[in-house]
Amino acid sequence: MRIRIQRIHPGAKLPAYAHGPAEDAGMDLCAVEDTVLEPGVPYLVATGLTLEIPPGYEAQVRPRSGLALKHAIAMPNAPGTIDPGYRGEIRVILLNLGREAYTIHAGDRVAQMVVARYAAVEWVEEPLADSARGEGGFGSSGN
Numbered sequence: 001m002r003i004r005i006q007r008i009h010p011g012a013k014l015p016a017y018a019h020g021p022a023e024d025a026g027m028d029l030c031a032v033e034d035t036v037l038e039p040g041v042p043y044l045v046a047t048g049l050t051l052e053i054p055p056g057y058e059a060q061v062r063p064r065s066g067l068a069l070k071h072a073i074a075m076p077n078a079p080g081t082i083d084p085g086y087r088g089e090i091r092v093i094l095l096n097l098g099r100e101a102y103t104i105h106a107g108d109r110v111a112q113m114v115v116a117r118y119a120a121v122e123w124v125e126e127p128l129a130d131s132a133r134g135e136g137g138f139g140s141s142g143n
Helices: 065-071
Strands: 004-007 027-030 035-037 042-046 049-052 057-062 080-082 092-095 101-102 109-117
Touching: 027 101, 035 042, 092 109
Parallel strands: none
Antiparallel strands: 004 049, 027 109, 035 101, 042 092, 057 080, 057 109
């Protein structure tokens, strides 16, 4: 799949698969400037990129497991969605859940992005068919 992309910052890196698309679903997104993440404060981290996602697709921005495990850095809106009509800069909301400040440096991998197909929905208001599960949810499976 070919997707139009623009670098709007001279230090922007194109999203890239660490091990290639046969092994990785997500492409790394990198920061374009240094940012100090103070504990408990959400920050918008710039990537310096804009995209033109085709209709019927979205780009999902997801956290990096290494940042979460090693430094308690999370994405409070994970996964973030980049809609096909959005043309602004791709930015990542990061939250430091640790006890000490953590510095993101320009060029650091801060998130991963997966491009996925979605189905357009047309709602039909009418009675629902019965199912074996019915209204069971929120712990009804015994776990």
